[in-house]
Structures are given as C-alpha cells and as structure tokens.
Amino acid sequence: MANGKFIKVDRIYKECNLTLANKTFKVDLFPVELGSFDVVLGMDWLSPMKVGIQCFDKTINIPLETGEILVIQGDKSGSKLNLISCIKTQKYLMKGCQAILAHIKEVKPDERRIEDVPIVKDFPEAAQRAFDEALRSSLERIVTASGPEFGDWQWRLATLPFAFGGLGVYSAGDVRHYAFLASRLQSAGLQTKLLRHTGNPSEVAAPILMKKLADVYFTKVTASAESTFSLSPRQSALWKSQQGDHTSAWLRAVPILGLGQTMNAKTYRCVLCYRLGVPLFSISTACSACSRVFTGDIFGDHAVSCAGMVGIKHRHNIVRDSLVDVCYRSGISARKEVDIGLSGGNDRALRPADVLLYSWDCGRDVMY
Known part of the structure; x- marks a missing residue:
C-alpha cells in the first residue's frame, strides 16, 4: 500500500x-x-x-x-465562484436542485476611545480591597465563628508580623506599601538603562529581602496603634507581652502528633481569642479546677495561671525535667525541687527551686 x-x-x-x-x-x-x-x-x-x-x-x-x-x-478548487443569473437559478430550482440562502453583513468595529482602554493602576486597589475583605471574613470564621467580637483592633493585631505581636497573617493593604517600594529600588538600575538616563543614576541599593522595609513600615504602624484604637490597659499589656522573644514560637511549630505539637480545633480557637483579646465568656463563672469565681474575668486570664489546672502542672514538669536532663548530659551539676530554706513571710516557706545549678556563676549557685 x-x-x-x-x-x-x-x-x-x-x-x-x-x-x-x-x-x-x-x-x-x-x-x-x-x-x-x-x-x-x-x-x-x-x-x-x-x-x-x-x-x-x-x-x-x-x-x-x-x-x-x-x-x-482534476479538481480546480480555489477558483473564483461562478455567478449565474436569476433566470438560471429559477430553472435549477424547478429541476429540484438544492439552494442555500445566506445573508452576509459586514460589521465594522466601533472606534475605541481612550476612556474605554483599561488602566492597570485602577485594578490593584479594587483587588486589594476584595482580597482583604475575604481574608478578614475567613479570620472571623476561624476565631469567633463570625461572631460580633472580632473588631478592627483584632483585624489590625492579626495582620501584624510575629515580632510585632501579631499572627503573621499579612493583608494586601499592608504589603502593597513596602512591596512596591522594594520592587522600585531593585529595578532602579534597569529602568535607568532602559530609559537611557543621561545623568548619574542613583546608587540606592535594594534592602536585603523585603523584611527590612516591612520592619520600617510596621514600626510606624504600631507606634500609632494605641492612640488610633484607644486600647485599654489590659489590651496594651497583652499586646506588649506578645512582642517578646519566642512568644510566637508556637505559631511556627510544625504540628507533630507524636511530640505533642498539635491542638484540637476548640483549643486553637480559644488560644487565638485570648491572644487577640476576644472575650471567651459572656458571664463570670466558677473555675472548673479551683472552684473560685473571678468577677469580670471574661477573657479567661485566671485559666492561664490557675495552679489547679492539671495541664499547667504537666507542662511545667516537662520543662523542668528537660532542663535537668540537659544539665546532666552536659556534665553540669544540677538538682530539681531543692528546698533552699527561704521564707516567704507570715511563717510560710517559699516553694522549692525547680532547678538548682551548683557553682554556676563565679562559684555561686543559681536557681530556676
């Protein structure tokens, strides 16, 4: 074939x-x-x-x-279409020939005006608003199940970086400020070459990564936050405590079940509410561990430090035992739960030292 x-x-x-x-x-x-x-x-x-x-x-x-x-x-395809008269057409139709009637209309496109051409700069603002609205709505559903307690301060706090006491959920409205500036600085040299600038181009070096510009931006934002949102003393104290070292480490921890680095949905929601200053209780109730009632404690401050909570003691003992184990393995002389004989007043002895390091600082003992 x-x-x-x-x-x-x-x-x-x-x-x-x-x-x-x-x-x-x-x-x-x-x-x-x-x-x-x-x-x-x-x-x-x-x-x-x-x-x-x-x-x-x-x-x-x-x-x-x-x-x-x-x-x-052979077939002469591509040749011009033959035209026939109306009389011939009628004869062919009377003989039973098939005819196809087509109406063709030439449509000229309308002239486009300058006003009809989309402008690139008009899109980011609308897109940024739509993104931030969707992001805020999602955060409200996660933290308060779309409840009424997630306000402007909670949104501002959640969208701050970890180092500034936030949750590290960046909004497009914040990022666009320093992201554009970083992009402009990084491409300044290229733009100068493309535009054939005759003068001496600026030798401004782009910051290493974008983090430096973000730090500058959020420093200015947080400096005016207390006056902008009229924070209460508790809100200010809570926010400042969350800006310390390692206070946001749990947010970055990889969830590993075998190491106990996981939370169920209810616990995670409670932790987020406490960090953002969202009330956990509508009325004052008795503590389930010590049965004490703290009037006005709608934020759950007592639960964080209640000595009757089994979980707090368990975590405390894990940290203590881990520190002692590290000392033993490093050859450092240490003991746990040591009575150092100090009195706390009112004939009550102070709690023993969790960890006592012998001859740690210039021959002096150090306790933890």
Missing part, C-alpha cells in the same frame, strides 16, 4: 472495464478496503499505459491507441 503496509489478498479480477470520459480501458483489480475511494490505479497500470501526470495543471494525460491523448482534468 502507499503507506508502506502490506495487505494479503486472495482474489484478483482480470480485465475489468474502466470507463473514463466515455473511453473504456482494461484493468486488473484487487479487492481491498479503500475507505472513501472506489478504485485506485497503481503504477502497475499507469506505467504500461504511459500515463503522464501534470501536477501544476492538475491533469492526467492518457495516450489512446488512435494516437489521441485523453486529458482528465
């Missing part, structure tokens, strides 16, 4: 009549599946007949026994 495949046939039809332009020729045919073709004349017939194929004219020239040449014209 023409595609290189071999087809096995078991029959041949000798001297079949092939009629072309009222001329009859003899041809031997092999029955094979040809798809859309009825007959394919191969080289075994074209060559003995001395057939000439004119590719440019799309014609096939077949010499006849009379000396004449039979010309078979």
Whole structure:
C-alpha cells in the first residue's frame, strides 16, 4: 500500500472495464478496503499505459491507441465562484436542485476611545480591597465563628508580623506599601538603562529581602496603634507581652502528633481569642479546677495561671525535667525541687527551686 503496509489478498479480477470520459480501458483489480475511494490505479497500470501526470495543471494525460491523448482534468478548487443569473437559478430550482440562502453583513468595529482602554493602576486597589475583605471574613470564621467580637483592633493585631505581636497573617493593604517600594529600588538600575538616563543614576541599593522595609513600615504602624484604637490597659499589656522573644514560637511549630505539637480545633480557637483579646465568656463563672469565681474575668486570664489546672502542672514538669536532663548530659551539676530554706513571710516557706545549678556563676549557685 502507499503507506508502506502490506495487505494479503486472495482474489484478483482480470480485465475489468474502466470507463473514463466515455473511453473504456482494461484493468486488473484487487479487492481491498479503500475507505472513501472506489478504485485506485497503481503504477502497475499507469506505467504500461504511459500515463503522464501534470501536477501544476492538475491533469492526467492518457495516450489512446488512435494516437489521441485523453486529458482528465482534476479538481480546480480555489477558483473564483461562478455567478449565474436569476433566470438560471429559477430553472435549477424547478429541476429540484438544492439552494442555500445566506445573508452576509459586514460589521465594522466601533472606534475605541481612550476612556474605554483599561488602566492597570485602577485594578490593584479594587483587588486589594476584595482580597482583604475575604481574608478578614475567613479570620472571623476561624476565631469567633463570625461572631460580633472580632473588631478592627483584632483585624489590625492579626495582620501584624510575629515580632510585632501579631499572627503573621499579612493583608494586601499592608504589603502593597513596602512591596512596591522594594520592587522600585531593585529595578532602579534597569529602568535607568532602559530609559537611557543621561545623568548619574542613583546608587540606592535594594534592602536585603523585603523584611527590612516591612520592619520600617510596621514600626510606624504600631507606634500609632494605641492612640488610633484607644486600647485599654489590659489590651496594651497583652499586646506588649506578645512582642517578646519566642512568644510566637508556637505559631511556627510544625504540628507533630507524636511530640505533642498539635491542638484540637476548640483549643486553637480559644488560644487565638485570648491572644487577640476576644472575650471567651459572656458571664463570670466558677473555675472548673479551683472552684473560685473571678468577677469580670471574661477573657479567661485566671485559666492561664490557675495552679489547679492539671495541664499547667504537666507542662511545667516537662520543662523542668528537660532542663535537668540537659544539665546532666552536659556534665553540669544540677538538682530539681531543692528546698533552699527561704521564707516567704507570715511563717510560710517559699516553694522549692525547680532547678538548682551548683557553682554556676563565679562559684555561686543559681536557681530556676
């Protein structure tokens, strides 16, 4: 076959009549599946007949026994459409010919004005607002289940970096300020070359990473936060306590169940509420551990330090035992729960030292 495949046939039809332009020729045919073709004349017939194929004219020239040449014209696709009169058209329709009526209308595009061309600078502000609204709505659902206590201060605090006492959930409204400036500084040299600036280009080096510019921006934001949001003494104290070293380390911890580094949804929501200053209780209730009632403690401050809480003691003992174990492995002389004999007044002894390091500072003992 023409595609290189071999087809096995078991029959041949000798001297079949092939009629072309009222001329009859003899041809031997092999029955094979040809798809859309009825007959394919191969080289075994074209060559003995001395057939000439004119590719440019799309014609096939077949010499006849009379000396004449039979010309078979191929398809002349691409030629101009022939036009006929209305009278001829009516005759063809009366003979049963099919006609297709098409209505073609040329439509010129409207001229575009300058006002119709979208301006790039108009999009970021709308996109930023939409992103921040969706982000705030998601935070409200996580922290308060879309309750009423998630206000503007909670949103501001949640979108501050860890070092500034926030949750590290950056809003687009904040990032766009220093991100654009960092991008501008980093591309200043390239822009100067592209614009072929003739003067001396500014040699301002872009800050290392974008963190430096973010620190400058958030320092200014936090400096005016207390006056902007009219914070209460408790809100200010809580916020400042969250800006200390390692106070946000738990937010960055990888959740590993085997190491106890996981929280269930209820605990996680309570921790977020406490950190953002969202009330946990609507009325004053008795502590489930010590049964004491603290009037006005709607934020759960007592629960953080209640000595009756089993979890607090357990965590305390884990930290104490870990420190003593590190000292032992490092060759440091240390003991835990050591009575140092100090009195706390009112004939009450102070609690023993959790960890006592011997001869730690210039021969002096140090307790923790």
